[in-house]
Amino acid sequence: MLLQRGPACGSGRACQPSGVAATARSAGVRRPSVLPSRNPGGTLRRPLSPAAAASTPAAATAPSGNGAAPAPAAAAAPPPPLPLPPAGGPITGAALGDIVKKLKRLQNGSDIRGIALEGVPNEPVTLSAGAVYFIGVAFARWLRSKGQRAPKVSIGRDPRLSGPLMESAFAAGLLHGGAAVVHLFGLATTPAMFYSIVLSGGASKGPTSPAFFNTAASLASTAKRAASLAADSDDPSAQAAAESVAVTAGASLPAAPTAAEMAGRPYTGAVMITASHLPFNANGLKFFTAAGGLDKPDIAELLQLASQAAAEAGVMVGDTLSETAHMLSASLSSDPTRVARVPFLPAYAAALRDLIKRGVNSPTNYHFPLLGAKIVVDAGNGAGGFFAEQVLAPLGADTTGSVFLNPDGTFPNHPPNPEHPAAMAAGAAAVRSAGAELGIVFDTDVDRSAIVDASGREINSNRFIALMSAVVLRQHPGTTVVTDSVTSNGLTSFIQALGGKHMRYKRGYKNVIGAGVKLNAAGEDCQLMMETSGHGALKENYFLDDGAYLAVKAIIEHVRRRNEGSGGLAELLAGLAEPAESREWRIGISSPDFKTVGGQVLSAFRELATNGSHPDWALESVNHEGWRVVVDEGEGRKGWALLRQSLHDPLLVLNVESELPGGAEATAARVAAFLRSPAIVALPLDLKALAQLAPKA
Numbered sequence: 001m002l003l004q005r006g007p008a009c010g011s012g013r014a015c016q017p018s019g020v021a022a023t024a025r026s027a028g029v030r031r032p033s034v035l036p037s038r039n040p041g042g043t044l045r046r047p048l049s050p051a052a053a054a055s056t057p058a059a060a061t062a063p064s065g066n067g068a069a070p071a072p073a074a075a076a077a078p079p080p081p082l083p084l085p086p087a088g089g090p091i092t093g094a095a096l097g098d099i100v101k102k103l104k105r106l107q108n109g110s111d112i113r114g115i116a117l118e119g120v121p122n123e124p125v126t127l128s129a130g131a132v133y134f135i136g137v138a139f140a141r142w143l144r145s146k147g148q149r150a151p152k153v154s155i156g157r158d159p160r161l162s163g164p165l166m167e168s169a170f171a172a173g174l175l176h177g178g179a180a181v182v183h184l185f186g187l188a189t190t191p192a193m194f195y196s197i198v199l200s201g202g203a204s205k206g207p208t209s210p211a212f213f214n215t216a217a218s219l220a221s222t223a224k225r226a227a228s229l230a231a232d233s234d235d236p237s238a239q240a241a242a243e244s245v246a247v248t249a250g251a252s253l254p255a256a257p258t259a260a261e262m263a264g265r266p267y268t269g270a271v272m273i274t275a276s277h278l279p280f281n282a283n284g285l286k287f288f289t290a291a292g293g294l295d296k297p298d299i300a301e302l303l304q305l306a307s308q309a310a311a312e313a314g315v316m317v318g319d320t321l322s323e324t325a326h327m328l329s330a331s332l333s334s335d336p337t338r339v340a341r342v343p344f345l346p347a348y349a350a351a352l353r354d355l356i357k358r359g360v361n362s363p364t365n366y367h368f369p370l371l372g373a374k375i376v377v378d379a380g381n382g383a384g385g386f387f388a389e390q391v392l393a394p395l396g397a398d399t400t401g402s403v404f405l406n407p408d409g410t411f412p413n414h415p416p417n418p419e420h421p422a423a424m425a426a427g428a429a430a431v432r433s434a435g436a437e438l439g440i441v442f443d444t445d446v447d448r449s450a451i452v453d454a455s456g457r458e459i460n461s462n463r464f465i466a467l468m469s470a471v472v473l474r475q476h477p478g479t480t481v482v483t484d485s486v487t488s489n490g491l492t493s494f495i496q497a498l499g500g501k502h503m504r505y506k507r508g509y510k511n512v513i514g515a516g517v518k519l520n521a522a523g524e525d526c527q528l529m530m531e532t533s534g535h536g537a538l539k540e541n542y543f544l545d546d547g548a549y550l551a552v553k554a555i556i557e558h559v560r561r562r563n564e565g566s567g568g569l570a571e572l573l574a575g576l577a578e579p580a581e582s583r584e585w586r587i588g589i590s591s592p593d594f595k596t597v598g599g600q601v602l603s604a605f606r607e608l609a610t611n612g613s614h615p616d617w618a619l620e621s622v623n624h625e626g627w628r629v630v631v632d633e634g635e636g637r638k639g640w641a642l643l644r645q646s647l648h649d650p651l652l653v654l655n656v657e658s659e660l661p662g663g664a665e666a667t668a669a670r671v672a673a674f675l676r677s678p679a680i681v682a683l684p685l686d687l688k689a690l691a692q693l694a695p696k697a
């Protein structure tokens, strides 16, 4: 695939293992298994570092010691919204129209996205702290409008440099909009944010339950078990591994939240501040309630509410940061009991560890199912490093050789994106140099992932969907798998050969998941909804696109198979026929009215495919996103070409798959000839892209 979104890979830094356990092991250091002190409730406590304590006004105003404010009493009357800060008086007319327009442009499907840091030429800030503040006001009002009397909202963020400011601005907005309690998790992942609702008791059905919130107890027992294992074992490698587990479990994990912080009311809303794999200067917001992620219409409503709030306050969206900072500190210092910093990843990691323990269900080694397994993680300096340090290592895995675990909002090594060749190449290199049996590659906010097998083969896109299909079809014979529209013919045959059904739907993970939800509602069992981008949702996991959960499932399957002596994960893909070629070209449309221009090109393409000029093409509709032609490549071979509008960008996207070497270029050249035909060439398409599309034509 010729995907080149976002900056090219890296600064050429060497791949370094990171993480406490990895560092200790690679240096040959044996650390004593010292447990941190316990409070009377038995929970592990660690004070915030001075840097962390100073990093947000919220933390600065929280009681000293652990940075946590008391949890609200469950039955207390909901506190009134704080008044919006006085500013220039209500805004009306053209100025209001301007605010509405600016805020509307921040919608990116079911997310909010924009440029949050200045400094990149021609990329002015669009997602200002002011805008984020008013979106915070809007989210609280929106939750209240849905019947929540006292919204309790968690906020997480990826490591982007603009994250702390966005977090503070959003928190202040929430309080002004009428949220009762706001918990700042700091570094978190997108699925973890939904899990904050689940694990606090806000969503009842699923693979986990609030019992997993007893993180502290689970950590302590892990440490104890590891220590006794180390003492009992005659096998020096098991002993070393167990000792490192004890070190990690007992001493290296961050403090878990207290029972008071977590046993209160469930979170009723959660927000992740992230722009996924987009460059460092972008940022954005993803929203959850107990019902799952907010959808497109919800985001449109939120932005409308944000405009209203800005108009009432008389503050323009682009207003200066100092004004925002002022509003923020005023609101936070006015009621510190409503805001707390709560480290959440430890609780979430405990839930993931438990899933792996239960999934592998080892009769001999229940608590350390990964002892003896060497698994590396490439987190791309996003938020996924915890997975190696807090999920895999405490279960006994040797994660030495993992790369880019440290969060770094400049993403200096490669774009954290399992669709990006540089990310997959780095993951594969890490597996090879560590001699690992499995590698996991995460995107920035961990809602997407990919796998690398022991030979360094990259298992992303079609291969990862095939792998997950094999896993779910073993557990749910005959189930349906919904995918996006650019999956290979080989994937369809693979799923069918395993007894499953394949529904190839549109691009866009929300579209894919939505289609699966509909099938289930209509009585057809659909266990897996997965895009080639690496977004994958399972019915058993709240229909949530969740890269960490996919990794957990893959690891369970790998270890289970290995324990049974039936080979590792890679063998599951033996029956997958791969196309000889699979390529993508992106053709820019230089017009503000790109949807209309794109539509014109697509109707002309449809006409071309049906007018008999290409007898080896058969038209296939693909759910209004564009047109797919099936190409008869002779001798029973079939390729295809799909021309569609990009979901977000002013682009047409051409995907071509062929079973013949050179076949993709040949089909693309015919599409290029069409795009250069007199009727089309008059349209504002990017001719540079056309030249790339078929250089020889």
Ligand SMILES: O=P(O)(O)OC[C@H]1O[C@H](O)[C@H](O)[C@@H](O)[C@@H]1O
Binding pocket: 484, 507, 508, 509, 510, 531, 533, 535, 645, 646, 647, 648, 649, 653
């Ligand atoms: O339509 P495109 O430009 O190819 O982008 C489509 C992709 O956009 C984002 O990355 C979404 O997260 C994906 O779900 C979607 O498939």
